[in-house]
Structure formats: structure tokens, C-alpha cells
Amino acid sequence: MSTTAEVPAGELTLGAALNAGLRQAMADDESVILVGEDIGALGGVFRVTDGLRAEFGDHRVIDSLLAESGIVGTAIGLALRGYRPVCEIQFDGFVYPAFDQIVSQLAKLRARSGGRLRIPVTIRIPCGGGIGAVEHHSESNEAYFCHTAGLRVVACASPADAHWMIQQAIACDDPVIFYEPKRRYWDKAPVEPGPVPADAPALDQARIARAGADVTVIAYGPAVRVALDAATVAESEGRSLEVIDLRSLSPLDFGTLTASVRKTGRVVVVHEAPTFCGLGAEIAAEITERCFHLLEAPVQRVGGWNTPYPPARTEEHYLPDLDRVLDAVDGTYQY
């Protein structure tokens, strides 16, 4: 992982932007503590917590035991005691041992208490493929958590946004599942480290990453870059794509989505997770209900195949790429 020193002034990698966001959140609020496997001296396997232990001490940057249910379960207890734990799950595929604590406990305690309890726990999960990893290191499991009411699920896609979103997630009084696109950790862009500016989009708002007129391409996390690249190519072919970075996967910002569909009448949803019962299915259904009369074509989905995530040497055929996105864009003109 690059450190801030290795990138041009004003530019940060997404990983460094998250690191700066965590630092800001910890400086702003004493009750923020980080918990996770190897996040202390090592700075996490992706170095997102690099240097934070040296700065805030080992009582606030805690190397957890090797037990995911324990990480989330004890975070719930810490939150009940007034702390704001930020958990790091080392890889997407290792969140399942904590599944019960997340969906049955974390998500439900507020409702169960009749609105009396607040459980401000943030669970950071590096997500998605594209880094040539071994099994269980490339998964997109957002649909499991989006299906559970009581959780907010968000995914960052760009350095500046990651910097703000992590602070917003930590400040949020609801539990937040925070997805970090691991193959974008090294992407660089200008970031002004500091508190979230007043005009930054709220945690549950989508963002128009690129304005366009002909087709709305909805993406999140690692797929936003793919959608933007597709838009660049499409432009040279005379088509104007509007790319929406969802940011919030639950709740979904249908205001922004339907406003875009009103302009374009054509929609493509892109994500890495398998399309079957994936977020794209929900988006397609909801847009169809809301905008049936505006649509020129059925909503197209581009996603991972409905198979387990494949071995690294084949992942380029699994992950939605620019060509598959453009193909789906073409598809919306076939009606």
C-alpha cells in the first residue's frame, strides 16, 4: 500500500484516504475505537489502519482475537456501553462467522428495544475481486446484508468519497456495513483531508459520478471505475452515459435514480456480485415499478455469473468489464 508520501501532493490513494478518515474520526470523538485482526502494529493486511495505533494507542486501535463473531459481538457490547467501535473484517469471505451477530443482533437491537438502544457499530469489509486472490478473498456479499432491515450498507468508490463516507459511517447512530473495494485501494485522486464538508453528499445519497443523457449506468464500489471507463469509450462512439455511484446500497436513493431515468429512459446496473437475487434485481424491479412509462427498454443487469467466485486466473472473465457494460448499453437500444 502506498503511503501519502508516494503520491502527488493533494492526491491520496483510496486506502490512504480511508486511513485519514479514520484518523479524523478518532481525533473528533474519543469514543471511536478500532477493532480488528492485525490492525495494530501491522496496520491491517491492507494497511488501512497504518500508523493509527502509534497515534492513538493500543486501547483505541485494538488487535482483536481471531474470532469474527467475537469482533462483532463484543462491538455490540462496547456500543451498548457508549463506544463507537469500527470493526475491520480482514476479507469479505470471512464475515460469515459473524453473520448471526450482524443480522440477528446488530441489526435488530434497535427495533427490539422499541427505539431505546443505539448501536453505532461500523463494520469495514474489503470487498470484491480483481486482485488475483485465493478463495474466499474476492466476494461481494452485500445482498445478504441489504436484505436485513436495521443495517445501513454502503460502498465507497473513490478516494475523496471514501474519506468522507468513513467519517459519516462512524458518526451514524445506526450500524453500518462499510464496503471498501479492495482493487481500488491503490487508486489515486485529489483529497482534502479533514472533516466532511457541508456540501458532501449524505451517507444515504447516490452521487452522479458523470453526467450524461442517453443511458443511466448504475454502479457501486469497484464497478464505478468500470462504468466510468465505459462512459469514456461510449462517448467516443457518440453515446452519452450518465454514471451513478450508488454509495448507499441500503437504503437506496431512488430519488437520484429516477431523476436520471427520466432523462435517459435506459438503465444498466453493474455490480460484481452474481445477478441472481443481487442488488441489480432490486433496482431493476423498483425502477420498473416507478418508471415503467419512462423506460425505453427493460433494465439490464451486468454482474458476476451465478457461480462461486472463480479461481484468480479466470476472474477477468467473471468480473463485469467495460465490454460487458457497453454490450448491455447496446442491449437497451434493441427494443
Added chain:
Amino acid sequence: MTDLTDVPKTPADLGVAPEPPMRLLGEDGELLAGAADAGITAELTRGLYRDMVLARQFDQDAFNLQRQGELGLWLSCRGQEAAQVGSIRAVRASDHVFPSYREHAAALCRGLEPAELLTQWRGTAHGGWDPSGYRFHLYSLVLSTQLLHATGYALGVAADRRREPGVDEIVLCYFGDGAASQGDANEALNWAAVTGAPLVFFCQNNQWAISTPSAAQSRTPLHVRAAGFGLTATVVDGNDVLAVHAATAAAAARVRAGGPPEFIEAITYRMAGHSTSDDPTRYRDAEEVRRWEERDPVTRVRRLLDARGWAGEEFHTALKEEATALSEATRAACRALAPPPLEDTFRHTLVEETAALRAERERYTAWRESFA
């Protein structure tokens, strides 16, 4: 008497002999050696007895209410009153408690209202009380989840303690012998031991996890396992309220003073079925139940009170009246428990209702009102 240590059965070749459970009160109600040192007084005994009698009354009423169709389900704590009353009375009101789902006696001692305890079983809420106000967390129906919540909470207490040395709360966490098999329980025992969380784990080994006996659930006695994690472990006769109280008070004091987390295994017995839907005659014999009836925790203390002349007729009459009043209040409160509007659920899902939730709530309300 020795058969208390028969369960759970430990193969001798395992080389881990369970400790004999600590006792202060004999089965015939006589005080045993150590009672004086443990500070057993007439007043303490009367107080614990009262709590147990009231808990039993409440539990019986709730059981009856279920049979009358007023509650969907009830998980009786009959037989476990000493384990619960003895332990919770040994900690402070400022200590935070994480129960499982059968800790009605402990809850009543905490001051929870009968109606609050019946809510979930009547189907009018998934919680029923203010967990922060009572410092008594909501019941946990997924086995063992609460051990991790308790550990985390205790870690928070420890963190507070570093900032404000005056903080001296501890955490008390209840669970069953069956629950001890769950991964979460083992993660929590280990986590607490490693981090030194200010916590007392209190296992009510009531011999059965629905139809599975403790002996089939664990090859080692649970207190031996806990000691293996590095917790200070005690085994106590869970039907002896004086011993439970003394053991918990001692453990709580050590933890409060900064000692490592403690584990108490209380050997007790679940007299009723697992729940009102359970048929315990299918898996345990009447003789076993009869043997445990002889060790009933309530009559055992009554014998002591009588033998020592620690409670006169007046005390018993007043207690009977109190129990009758509780019974009437319980029944009335139960029948008065009405379902909340479904709208509340939308409002309480997240801290602030999102646009999507609001839209759905309004859709639901409009649909419902269309029938009016």
C-alpha cells in the same frame, strides 16, 4: 448428596475431576460449615427467601396464563430460583446484566415489571423493557450471543475505568449448559480471559438443553473448561441460595477489585419442561424429577428459617399477601398488554426513519385504513 457431582459425568480417565460444589445450606435446611464466615444472617436469608417465593409465584402465574391462552409460550424458571436470586442479589444495581431467556427471577429482583417480562411471550414486542434503565439487557433467544455482548460491554467498562479510576462496575452474564457448546460462548470465555474483562459468567447448569442432558453436551465439566480458558472458576450447588449468593459475591468482589473474569457453574435443575411446548416426559423419568424436588431451593430455605426461628408467622403471612398481590397484578397486567401499532416497527428500525421506510409505512397505513 454425592450425586450432585455425578452430573455431568466425567470419565475418570479424562483426568479432570470436577470440584464438589460449594454449599452452605444442607438439604434438610441446616447451616453447613462456612456459613458463619460467609456472613449468613437471618435478614439476608429472609430477603433471599422472599425473592424466591415471589419469583415462583410469578413463574406459576405466567405458566398458567400460557395454558389459558394469554401467552404464546413460557419458559419456566421453576427450580432455578436460588441460582438466579442468589447471584443477582450478590451484585450491585449499577452492575450490568446480560440474561439468556429464562432469568425471570433475576429480572424481578432487578425491578422489572411483570408486564415487561410477559411482553415478548404474549407477542406484543421482541424486547419489552428499557435495557439501559434497568441495566438488564433484553433476553437473548439465539443461544450464547449475549456472552459476547457482555464481554464487549465489560471491555467498555474497563476502558472507562482507565479514563475514570472511580468506575467500578462489573458485568454479570447468564447462560445455560447447552449454550456453552456454541462457538460464541467459547469465543467469549476466551476473549474475556485474554482481555481481563470485568465480568462474571454465570452458567446455570440445569442438567438439560431441551432433551439433551449435560453429560451428552460436554465431556468436561463446564467449570473445568472455563478454567482451561484461564478464568477463575467456581462450582456451586445452584439450589442453595446462600452458597450461590456467597460464591457470586466473592467472585464479584474479586472482579471489582481488578481480578480476572470469573466463571460460576451453578448445578441446578429445570423442574418444568424446557418451554410450555415441551414434553419432558419423553426424555426424562419421573424418578429423576422427584429426586430434584427433594432439593427444592425454596423449601430448603424455608426449613432453615423455621429451624432457626428466623421468620415468624407474621413474616410468612405478609409474604403470602405480597405474593397474592403480585399474582393479581401479573394477571391484570398480562391481559392489558395490547399489541403496539405496526407503524412503530417502521419508526424503530433505524435511528431516523429513511425515505424508503417512511414510504413503506405510509403505504401500509393507507392500505390498513382502506378497510376502515
